Amino acid sequence: MAGSIDPLALDNQLCFALYAANRAVTGRYRALLDELGLTYPQYLVMLVLWEAVQQEQVMTVSSLGQRLRLDSGTLTPLLKRLEARGLLQRRRAASDERVVQLALTPEGQAMRQQAQHVPVQLFCDSGLPLGDLVQLREQLKGLLRRLESDCPSAESPA
Amino acid sequence: MAGSIDPLALDNQLCFALYAANRAVTGRYRALLDELGLTYPQYLVMLVLWEAVQQEQVMTVSSLGQRLRLDSGTLTPLLKRLEARGLLQRRRAASDERVVQLALTPEGQAMRQQAQHVPVQLFCDSGLPLGDLVQLREQLKGLLRRLESDCPSAESPA
DNA sequence: ACAAATTGAATTGTGCGCAATTAATATGGT
DNA sequence: ACCATATTAATTGCGCACAATTCAATTTGT
Numbered sequence: 001m002a003g004s005i006d007p008l009a010l011d012n013q014l015c016f017a018l019y020a021a022n023r024a025v026t027g028r029y030r031a032l033l034d035e036l037g038l039t040y041p042q043y044l045v046m047l048v049l050w051e052a053v054q055q056e057q058v059m060t061v062s063s064l065g066q067r068l069r070l071d072s073g074t075l076t077p078l079l080k081r082l083e084a085r086g087l088l089q090r091r092r093a094a095s096d097e098r099v100v101q102l103a104l105t106p107e108g109q110a111m112r113q114q115a116q117h118v119p120v121q122l123f124c125d126s127g128l129p130l131g132d133l134v135q136l137r138e139q140l141k142g143l144l145r146r147l148e149s150d151c152p153s154a155e156s157p158a
Numbered sequence: 159m160a161g162s163i164d165p166l167a168l169d170n171q172l173c174f175a176l177y178a179a180n181r182a183v184t185g186r187y188r189a190l191l192d193e194l195g196l197t198y199p200q201y202l203v204m205l206v207l208w209e210a211v212q213q214e215q216v217m218t219v220s221s222l223g224q225r226l227r228l229d230s231g232t233l234t235p236l237l238k239r240l241e242a243r244g245l246l247q248r249r250r251a252a253s254d255e256r257v258v259q260l261a262l263t264p265e266g267q268a269m270r271q272q273a274q275h276v277p278v279q280l281f282c283d284s285g286l287p288l289g290d291l292v293q294l295r296e297q298l299k300g301l302l303r304r305l306e307s308d309c310p311s312a313e314s315p316a
Numbered sequence: 317a318c319a320a321a322t323t324g325a326a327t328t329g330t331g332c333g334c335a336a337t338t339a340a341t342a343t344g345g346t
Numbered sequence: 347a348c349c350a351t352a353t354t355a356a357t358t359g360c361g362c363a364c365a366a367t368t369c370a371a372t373t374t375g376t
Contacts, residue, residue, distance in 0.1 A: 119165045
């Protein structure tokens with residue numbers, strides 16, 4: 001009665017474990033982020049913009065997209081909502097009118113303090129040792145790197 | 159120059175590693191599932207229904223939702239699309255008119271053969287040892303279990 | 317200098333996820 | 347039998363994700 005080796009069994013799928021765990025984590029964030037008035041993807045955007053402030057970097061839609069692996073189809077409307085909420089400003093760069101630069105407002109920067117407890121709370125919710133979570137995170141990063149590099153089995157010859 | 163310990167740094171977030179890895183894996187599935195005419199969530203539904211056939215179980219919208227952690231708001235339109243494609247039938251149970259039973263058509267059952275290579279291909283794409291993937295899967299399941307059980311830090315006293 | 321190619325963002329359209337509401341059916345207590 | 351309550355799907359509305367297209371601004375090649 002050990003684990004079946006059926007390659008199509010749901011319980012054997014890494015992809016489903018990933019899919020389900022991701023939604024469970026996102027769900028845990030939802031209640032916490034509700035207090036900030038942010039959705040989960042908006043929170044990730046704010047994390048990147050807070051980092052950029054600290055490093056005195058100017059983020060653009062494309063650099064944000066590279067960091068989060070999201071395209072303008074996702075980011076443009078999301079950023080417009082954050083702008084409408086008064087958390088950031090979008091403006092065209094003078095040097096290149098194609099690029100849209102993102103600048104946090106004072107309110108957007110101040111929210112960083114309110115967010116400090118969010119990852120801490122999630123760590124507590126997980127109930128797992130920090131070492132386990134770090135290991136899991138690094139394994140996921142490794143998987144991501146593998147999938148983002150062109151894999152041998154991907155290309156088909158002309 | 160080792161890893162920062164800023165709790166808000168994006169690279170320190172397990173949640174982002176999970177989010178990014180999940181989308182990368184889903185993206186890899188997309189091209190393969192395109193050949194079957196399935197989206198990734200539709201593929202997961204088919205996995206469950208193929209299992210149910212083998213075990214001679216009758217799946218309903220709610221039992222499917224329990225397995226995949228999805229509600230009727232997601233499943234109802236998805237199932238209607240699969241029905242429109244001729245892969246399954248939805249019908250009210252005679253014993254309880256509230257429940258909708260799901261039955262694969264012969265075409266839906268036959269697709270299982272076409273899908274056999276999908277997880278195999280993904281395994282190859284990952285380029286990682288099977289043992290690593292199994293360990294990662296089990297860690298994700300553990301995290302999921304933790305988050306689904308009511309955690310001590312969740313409830314607020316009246 | 318000018319045509320062609322490239323780049324950056326926005327737009328459009330489809331399909332999830334999920335909260336909240338609604339409607340129909342079933343169940344349990346009296 | 348009657349009624350309040352539970353349960354099961356469906357519906358509605360919003361916000362992602364992502365493919366495909368469009369458009370303007372810029373860069374490249376000659």
